[in-house]
Amino acid sequence: MSDSEHQIQVGGAYSVHPKCFPAMAQYVALGHLHRPQVVHSSPVPTRYSGSPLAYSFSEHNQKKMVVLVDVEPGKPAQITEILLSSGKPLIKWAAKEGTSQVQTWVDEGKDGNAWIDLTLHMDKPLTMEDVQLLRNMHEGIVNIWPILPDMQHSLSESELSNLSDEQMFIRFYERQIGVSPDPELVKLFLELTSDTSEDEEPIAESEEMAG
Structure with a gap:
């Protein structure tokens, strides 16, 4: 299936x-x-x-x-x-040399009339500007799947414990999405986690008083 x-x-x-x-x-x-x-x-x-x-x-x-x-x-x-031959074909690209390889393929006219599912090997997370640049290169690019060098590397518990909430969120977002989160999104996440912590404190105090 x-x-x-x-x-x-x-x-x-x-x-x-x-x-x-x-x-x-x-x-x-x-x-x-x-x-x-x-x-x-x-x-x-x-x-x-x-x-x-x-x-x-x-x-x-x-x-x-x-x-x-x-x-x-x-x-x-x-x-x-x-x-049946009408309609745009669906094509998968795997650019192991990064955006420069995508540009080369576009310049060569490769799969010009196709929808593209792009797997892109990068040495750093994509920015929104990078994403827009890629979509401007080829209007048929539908999906972009960044592959980063550290995506296979998992931090130990001790390494994770040394990260702040902000660092952990940014790392998680980059691994899942492949791009760095917008600063406003990071700010919203920190506000939500702060609100959650504040909501939990009175509950803990009331439990101590009940005991």
């Missing part, structure tokens, strides 16, 4: 065995799955035609099609695959 598909159940079961399809049928057309495919173990011609377009980047390498079926009583179904 692709990222854009959801699991479904029929009568509480996750699947139905292909041999359950009636042998007298000339053709069985199935839906839901986005990748076109033939069900080989069915007693009759059975197919998923798939979706007409790719709905997520997990489907970027799938060939989309429609299936034309001509049937006449007492004769085998005549099946024709018609490939």
Whole structure:
């Protein structure tokens, strides 16, 4: 299944065995799955035609099609695959040399008429200006996934204990989002944590008085 598909159940079961399809049928057309495919173990011609377009980047390498079926009583179904080529393709880029490599690809005209899912290796977090620069390079860039050198490195408990709330929030944000948080967002976070701490103090005092 692709990222854009959801699991479904029929009568509480996750699947139905292909041999359950009636042998007298000339053709069985199935839906839901986005990748076109033939069900080989069915007693009759059975197919998923798939979706007409790719709905997520997990489907970027799938060939989309429609299936034309001509049937006449007492004769085998005549099946024709018609490939679909209209619409923008979904392409994944992995720029291990940073933004300069993206610029080179754009200058070369690579995948000019495509939607791009970009994985970008960086030596420091992206700024909002960097993000805007990338989107200006190629109007088809949809997702940007920064990869930082320290994303595989986890701090020990002692190292974490030496970080302030602000430092911990900035580190978490950079690891999750790949860009540095806006100063206003950091300020809001610190205000919220401060309000939470103040709200908890009277509760602790009332518990001591009750004891």
